[in-house]
Amino acid sequence: MQLQIKAVVLVMLLQCSKCVVSERTRDKMYEAINGASCFRRLNGTHQTGCSSTHSGSVGVLHLVQREEDFDFLLTNPPSPPYAPIIPPELFTQRNMLRLQKEGGKNISVVLLINHTQKMLQFSHELNCPNQYSGIMFPNSSVTPTCDAAPELSWNPWGTGLLHEDFPFPIFYLADIDEITKIVNCFEKFNNFNYEGHSKRSLCAVEVKTFMTAAVSSEVCMRRSNFINTMGSIKYCDPLEGRNVYATLFPRVMSAENEVVAERKVNTSEKFILVSCRLDTTSMFDGVGLGALDSLTGYATLINVAHMLAQLLPNNSEVLNKTLNVLFVVFNGESYDYIGSQRFVYDLENMAFPTRSTQTTPIGLENIEYVLDIGTLDDITKIRLHSLDEFSQASQLLAKFQHYGLSPILKFNISFMNNVGMRMPPTSAQSFLRKNIKFPAFVLNARPQNRYYHSIYDDMDNMNFTYGNTTLNFTGLKDVAEHFVFAPDSIQMKIRNISTVIALSLYETLTGVSYKKTEVANPLLTDEFLYCFLQSADCPLFKAASHPNSLPGLPIPPSRYVSVGGGSQESSGWTNRVLGYLLSHQTNIAKANCSNLPLHWFAGYRSKGECRVTTQNYSYALSPAFLIDNYDWKSGQYSTWTESTWTQFSARIFLRPSNIHEIITLSIGVVVLIISFCLVYIISSRADILFEDAPSSTAALAEPTAC
Structure with missing residues (x-):
C-alpha cells in the first residue's frame, strides 16, 4: 500500500513539473x-x-x-x-x-x-570592379578599362x-x-x-x-599548409565554384574503351562562345541577390540558348555543320574573374573539357569569337564593345541592328558599337588579357544600377513582379501574343533582347535571315527570375530535375561563389536548367535513359521524359592555387580566399x-576573504566543534562460532 501511495505522489510531482517554466540565468x-x-x-x-x-x-x-x-x-x-x-x-x-x-x-x-x-x-563595390585584373596598357600596371572620373566609371555609385x-x-x-x-x-x-x-x-x-585568417592569402595559405602537416586546421580556403557549359549541338564522343594518350585539338571544329556571369556578392554573408548586376545577363543567355535549341534541332537541314555554339556561365567573376581565368587556363593546357566527357579538347584556336553578355541595366540602348575593328563584330552589329529595329518585331532596341580600350569589366577581359588581339565582344548597357554588389540589388530594384501564370514556358511564342506582363516589364525586356541575340546567331549559323514571328518566351523569364529571386521551390527547377526528387528550398539559391565544400546550389540548378532547355526529347524509355548524354527529366508536366543533353561542369578555381611557387604579388591570376570562422x-x-x-568585484573579494577566514577558524577548532563519533564497527555483534 505504501509503495502505491509513493508511486501516485511521484506521478503527481512529474505532472506538476510540466507547469513550471524554468529559465537559465544566461537566458x-x-x-x-x-x-x-x-x-x-x-x-x-x-x-x-x-x-x-x-x-x-x-x-x-x-x-x-x-x-x-x-x-x-x-x-x-x-x-x-x-x-x-x-x-x-x-x-x-x-x-x-x-x-x-x-x-x-x-x-x-x-x-x-x-x-x-x-x-x-x-x-x-569599387567604381571600377576588378580594376587590377583586366587588360593592361603595354609595359604598365594601369588598366585602360576604368575612367579617372567616378561619374564616368562602370559603377559611379561605388x-x-x-x-x-x-x-x-x-x-x-x-x-x-x-x-x-x-x-x-x-x-x-x-x-x-x-x-x-x-x-x-x-x-x-x-x-x-x-x-581566423589575417594579413593576405599568401600568409594564410602558408599557415594552413604548414599546420596541415600536423593536423586538419585551416585558416582560409580559396574562393572556388563550378562553371557550367553546354553546346547547342552535341559533340562527337569517343568510344568508352578508347584511350588517347595525348589529347589533340580538332582545328576544324569551331565555336561561337556566348558567356555571362553566374555569381554576385555583397558585404554580408548569405545576403544579396544580384538582380541587376548579373541576373539579367544570366536570364538573357538562358533564353538565347533555349530559343536557338527550339529553332535549330540537331537534324536541321540549314545548319552549318562546322560551327557550333558554346554557352558558358562563369562563376567567381566578382573576384577578379576566377571562372573565366581558369577557363582560359584550361583552354591553353588542353584541359577543357575533361577527359571524362570523352570528347576532344577545345583550344583558343577553336573559338571564332566570344560574345559576352554583361550588365543590361537599360535594355533599350545597348553597346557592342570591342578592342579593335573586327569583321565579326561589324557583321554581328549589323544583325543586332536589323532585328532590334525590325518593324515586324517592334522591339525598338538600338545597338551602337564602341571600339577602344574602355571595355566593360566582364569575363571577356580574361581572354583579352591573354591575347590583346583576341576577338572578344561585350554587350553592355550604360550603368544605372545604384545598388551594384549590395544587399539591396533585389527584385524591387529590378522591378520584378511574378506573373505566376502556370502556363507552358517551354515553347516559343508569337510576337503578337498578349501576356499578363506590361510592355515595359522586365520579362518583356529580356524577351526582346534575347530574341535579337538569338536571331542574330541563327542567321550566323544558317546564313538565312529569320522571317517568322516566333520569339523568346517571357513566361520562361518569369519562372527563371522567380526561382532565383524568390524561391527555389519553383516550376522551372522542378521541370529540370529528376521526377520525384526533393523540391528546392522556399528561398532563392545563393549565387555567391563560396569555397570548396561550400554551397554550390546555384551551379547545380544552372546545370539542370541549361541542360533541360538546350536538350532535345527522344522516345527512349526510362530504363534505357541512364548513360550520358541521355538524361531523364521530370519535364513541364512532371511525367518524365528522356532528353539528349550537352551540359557539364568545369572548374572555377584560380590557377594561382595550382601553380607551384606562384608569385602572389604578380597580379596574373585571382588570389582571393575566404577566412574560416566558428x-x-x-x-x-x-x-x-x-x-x-567595481562594487560587484569588491563584494566578491570581501566574500572570498571571509570564506578563507571561516575555513581557517573551522579547521583550527575542528576537535572542539566535531566530537569523535564511535566507530561504525562497534555496533556490530561478534560473529558466532561455526
Missing part, C-alpha cells in the same frame, strides 16, 4: 538577435572585411539619426566602447572610413539596420567598402522585429541623460564573428556601469 541576461555578418576575405596582398575579437566584441547601443551623431561617438563619449546603429543612407564611404580611422577604442561594433526610406544609393578592412564587426539586421527590439532597448536604457551613461546600466550588444552570433544585454562592476 534571462541575454536576448539573441538574428542577422547577417560581414566577414573577411583576402587576396595576394591585403585582407578585407571585418572580424570581432576572439571572445566577441561588446558595445553600447547608440542610434545614429544624423551626421552629427558620429561626432558624439568619436569625441570623448561618456561610456565607450559604443555600437552605432546606422541606417543605409548614413552607411556611406565617408562615415564608415571615419569610424575605421578615428574609432579606436570608442567603436567596437557597427549595426546596419534595414530602414530604406531615405536611401538613394547603396553600392559597396563606395569601395567591400574592399576595406574594418577593425570591428559589422552586423546587418533585416527583420523589422529585430530592429524594433534593439531600438526599443536603446530608447529605454540609453537615450537620456547622456552625461550619466557611465553611472548606470546601458543596453549593449555582443557580436561574435571572429575570423560561429556568427549576436545578442543584447544590459551592460552594468563601471561603478556597478
Whole structure:
C-alpha cells in the first residue's frame, strides 16, 4: 500500500513539473538577435572585411539619426566602447572610413539596420570592379578599362567598402522585429541623460564573428599548409565554384574503351562562345541577390540558348555543320574573374573539357569569337564593345541592328558599337588579357544600377513582379501574343533582347535571315527570375530535375561563389536548367535513359521524359592555387580566399556601469576573504566543534562460532 501511495505522489510531482517554466540565468541576461555578418576575405596582398575579437566584441547601443551623431561617438563619449546603429543612407564611404580611422577604442561594433526610406544609393563595390585584373596598357600596371572620373566609371555609385578592412564587426539586421527590439532597448536604457551613461546600466550588444585568417592569402595559405602537416586546421580556403557549359549541338564522343594518350585539338571544329556571369556578392554573408548586376545577363543567355535549341534541332537541314555554339556561365567573376581565368587556363593546357566527357579538347584556336553578355541595366540602348575593328563584330552589329529595329518585331532596341580600350569589366577581359588581339565582344548597357554588389540589388530594384501564370514556358511564342506582363516589364525586356541575340546567331549559323514571328518566351523569364529571386521551390527547377526528387528550398539559391565544400546550389540548378532547355526529347524509355548524354527529366508536366543533353561542369578555381611557387604579388591570376570562422552570433544585454562592476568585484573579494577566514577558524577548532563519533564497527555483534 505504501509503495502505491509513493508511486501516485511521484506521478503527481512529474505532472506538476510540466507547469513550471524554468529559465537559465544566461537566458534571462541575454536576448539573441538574428542577422547577417560581414566577414573577411583576402587576396595576394591585403585582407578585407571585418572580424570581432576572439571572445566577441561588446558595445553600447547608440542610434545614429544624423551626421552629427558620429561626432558624439568619436569625441570623448561618456561610456565607450559604443555600437552605432546606422541606417543605409548614413552607411556611406565617408562615415564608415571615419569610424575605421578615428574609432579606436570608442567603436567596437557597427549595426546596419534595414530602414530604406531615405536611401538613394547603396553600392559597396569599387567604381571600377576588378580594376587590377583586366587588360593592361603595354609595359604598365594601369588598366585602360576604368575612367579617372567616378561619374564616368562602370559603377559611379561605388563606395569601395567591400574592399576595406574594418577593425570591428559589422552586423546587418533585416527583420523589422529585430530592429524594433534593439531600438526599443536603446530608447529605454540609453537615450537620456547622456552625461550619466557611465553611472548606470546601458543596453549593449555582443557580436561574435571572429575570423581566423589575417594579413593576405599568401600568409594564410602558408599557415594552413604548414599546420596541415600536423593536423586538419585551416585558416582560409580559396574562393572556388563550378562553371557550367553546354553546346547547342552535341559533340562527337569517343568510344568508352578508347584511350588517347595525348589529347589533340580538332582545328576544324569551331565555336561561337556566348558567356555571362553566374555569381554576385555583397558585404554580408548569405545576403544579396544580384538582380541587376548579373541576373539579367544570366536570364538573357538562358533564353538565347533555349530559343536557338527550339529553332535549330540537331537534324536541321540549314545548319552549318562546322560551327557550333558554346554557352558558358562563369562563376567567381566578382573576384577578379576566377571562372573565366581558369577557363582560359584550361583552354591553353588542353584541359577543357575533361577527359571524362570523352570528347576532344577545345583550344583558343577553336573559338571564332566570344560574345559576352554583361550588365543590361537599360535594355533599350545597348553597346557592342570591342578592342579593335573586327569583321565579326561589324557583321554581328549589323544583325543586332536589323532585328532590334525590325518593324515586324517592334522591339525598338538600338545597338551602337564602341571600339577602344574602355571595355566593360566582364569575363571577356580574361581572354583579352591573354591575347590583346583576341576577338572578344561585350554587350553592355550604360550603368544605372545604384545598388551594384549590395544587399539591396533585389527584385524591387529590378522591378520584378511574378506573373505566376502556370502556363507552358517551354515553347516559343508569337510576337503578337498578349501576356499578363506590361510592355515595359522586365520579362518583356529580356524577351526582346534575347530574341535579337538569338536571331542574330541563327542567321550566323544558317546564313538565312529569320522571317517568322516566333520569339523568346517571357513566361520562361518569369519562372527563371522567380526561382532565383524568390524561391527555389519553383516550376522551372522542378521541370529540370529528376521526377520525384526533393523540391528546392522556399528561398532563392545563393549565387555567391563560396569555397570548396561550400554551397554550390546555384551551379547545380544552372546545370539542370541549361541542360533541360538546350536538350532535345527522344522516345527512349526510362530504363534505357541512364548513360550520358541521355538524361531523364521530370519535364513541364512532371511525367518524365528522356532528353539528349550537352551540359557539364568545369572548374572555377584560380590557377594561382595550382601553380607551384606562384608569385602572389604578380597580379596574373585571382588570389582571393575566404577566412574560416566558428560561429556568427549576436545578442543584447544590459551592460552594468563601471561603478556597478567595481562594487560587484569588491563584494566578491570581501566574500572570498571571509570564506578563507571561516575555513581557517573551522579547521583550527575542528576537535572542539566535531566530537569523535564511535566507530561504525562497534555496533556490530561478534560473529558466532561455526
